Amino acid sequence: MADRYTLRLPALEVRQGGRRIYCFAVDGKKLPDFAAVSRISRDDEKQLQGYQRPEVLSHIRAIRRYLESDGAMLPNAVVLAFDQRVEFVPGRRAKDVDYSVPGELIIPVDESLSENEKPAWLVDGQQRTAAIRDADLAEFPVAAVGFIADGQEEQRSQFILVNSTKPLPKGLVHELLPDTTGHLPPAYARRQLPARVMTRLNTDGKGAFFGRIQSPTAPHGNIKDNSILKMVEHSLYEGALYQYRNDDGTGDLDRMLAHLHMYWRLVRDTFPEEWKPAPKESRLTHGVGIQAMGFVMDRLTAETPVETVDWDRVRGVLEGLVPHVAWTSGTWRFAEQERPWNGLQNTPSDLRLLNDHLKPLTPSIDGR
Template identity: 50%
Template sequence: MTVSDQAVELRLPALAITQSPGRVLYQFAVDGKLLDDFATVSRIRRDDESAVQGYQRPESLQHITAIRKYIESDAPMIPNGIVIAFDDRVRFEPSVKSDTYSVPGEIVIPVDVSEAPELRPGWIVDGQQRTAAIRDANVSQFPIPVTAFITANEEEQREQFILVNSTKPLPRSLIYELIPGTTGMLPPSLARRKISAELLDLLNWDSESPFHWRIQTPTNPEGVIKDNSILRMLDNSIIEGYLYNFRDPVDGTGDLEAMATVVNDYWTAVSLVFPGDWNSTPRKSRLVHGAGIVAMGFLMDAMCDRLRDENRLNVDGFLAEVSLIADSCAWSSGEWELASGTKRKWNDFQNTSKDIQILANHVLAAYRNSRRTR
C-alpha cells in the first residue's frame, strides 16, 4: 500500500476497545513506512515565553541504528506497538453493532503528504525511535501494530506519554540472567555482555566452582556477591585481559569451558588464601565487595600471563602467587597501607571507578614487589 501526493483517506481494519466510559482505544496494523505520512513527533521545546511545549525527547541516533539493523536482519519481530494520539479528523467506522467492549471496524485516517508535519492528524506518544528505524531501514515494508486514541488535547497526549514511559524498566540483573538463553539479535550494549553473562551463569551453577550459588541473581537472591560485580570483572578480562585469548573476535563467542577453568582455578586460590574474607559478605569483607572483585580480576590477568609462560596455570600455581600479597591486604579489618604513604580504613573502598583503580593498583604493586624480593 502506498499513499499518493494527493489527500486521501487511509482505511485500515481495526478494533475499538472501550476501557472505561469515554475512553476508547483503537488497535490496528499498518506498514511502518506509512507512519510518517499521517503521524509526527511533538518534540519537547520551550516557546517564546519559556513554557514547555511538546513532550518527546530528541531522537537517539545510536538507538535508531541498532533497531534499524535488527529490522534489516533475518526474520525480525517487534511485538511492542506504536502509540499514537489522533485528533478528531480521524474516525472509526464499526462494521457490526455490538454491546461488547471490543468492536471490529475500520479506522479512517486522512492523509495529505503535502501538509507540514505539525498539521498531520497523529502524534507519536510512544515509539518514535522504532518509527524512525523503520523509516530508515532498507526494507520495502514493515507492518507494525498500533494502539491509538483520539483527542485534540495536548495535555492528554502528554499525560499518556508520561504514563507509558515512566513504568519501571526491567531490572538489569533480570536482563543479564535472561541473556544466556537468548539466541536472537540483541542490542549492541547487551550483545557485548552476552559471553560474560553466559560465563557468569556457568560459574554460579557449577558445583565445583568457588562461586557456586554465591552470585546474587533474580533466581538466586540468597547469593552474596553482586552479579554486576562479577560481570564487570569478566568483561574487563574478556575485552582486554587474559580471557580474550579464548574469545572469537569475529562473532563474539568463546570457549566458555576454558574461561571457566581459569576463573575457577584463580578464585579457588583466592578463597584458600583468604578463607575468612571469602566466606563473608560485602558489608563485612571488601574481597567479595564490588571493589575487591573487580580489583582482584585485574590481578588475575597479570598472574595468568606469567603462569602460562611458566606452565603453572592451575590452582597450585595461583595459590603460590596469590599468597604473595596476603600481608598487603586488609579485606575485613585494619588499614590499607598504600604506596603513596596514605592509609585507608579497610572498608573505605567503595564500588566506584576511582576506588577500584586505587585498589587494583595497590594489589598489582604488592604482587610485583613481592616477586622482586622473593
C-alpha cells in the same frame, strides 16, 4: 469442564522486511485463556525457563483502579509471541498497498492447558494484562500486536528489544542474555558472552561462586551480578580469558570456566573467612574487591592456558597478599593515604587505588 474453542479475530498482517506482524484487538479478559506470562526461573538442571519479571502488585493495583474508573483507555498495544498453532487467513488485499493485508487471526483456545502449553506468550504488557484480569469489568478490549516466533530463544530476544528503551532491571537482562538469539543492540551483544560465563559460574557446583551471585533466579545470592560481569568482561577483552575468545563473540566456554574456577578457588582458600561474608562485611566480595582480584588474575595468568598455568605459584602470590589487605578489618595502607577496611567503594577512583596497591605485589608469574 474447560472450554475448547477457536478464537477468530479480525487482523491486519503487516510486512516488515522478511517478517510479518499481526495487528488486532482482543478482549483483555480472554488473554489469559490462550497467552501465558512466562516468568523467569531455572529448572532442576539449571536451564533458564521463561523471560518475564514477576508481577509488580502495586503497579497492577494502580492500573486496575484506573480501568475501573470512568473513561479509562489503554491505547498502547500488548505484544504477543505466537507459536505455529496460530494461523493468519488473508482476506482481500488492498489495491494500492502491498505491505499490509486484512484477514483473520485464528487462535486455538484450550482452557485446560498449563501455562507452558498455551499457544501465545506475553512479551510486553504483563502488568496491564494482570490489571484487566483482576478488574471488576465484564470485558475490556485492548490493542495487540503479535508475531509468530521460532522458539523461546527468539521470544527472549524480542523481549529484550521491545523493552530496550525502558528501564528493565539489569539483573533480568543479564540473566536473559545467555539464552537469547537474534540481533541485539551492541551494548547487549558485547555482554552476552560475559553473561553466559557468569551464569555458568553461578550454576556450576564446582566453583567458588556457586549460588553466590545475586540474580532473578538466585535472589539469595549476596555478590552483585554486575561486579562479576565487569570482572569477566574485562578479562575476556583485555585479560586472561581473551585467549579463549573468538572474534565472532563465541569462545571456549569450558576452558574459560576451568580458568576462573582454578583461580577463584585459590582466592577463596587463601582468604576463607573473608570470602564467606556479604559485600557489606567484606571488601573481597564487594564490587571493588571482585574487580581488583580479577585484575590480579589477568596479570598473573594472561596468555597462559589453564592447562599450563603454574597454579602453585599463583597460590604463593596470593598468600603473599595476606599482610597487605584489609578485606574485613584493619586499615588499608596505600602509598599516600590510609583508609579503614570498609572505606573503599565500588567507584573508578577507589578501584584504581586498590589496583595500584596490589599491582607491585602481583607480578606476572612468567616474568612478563
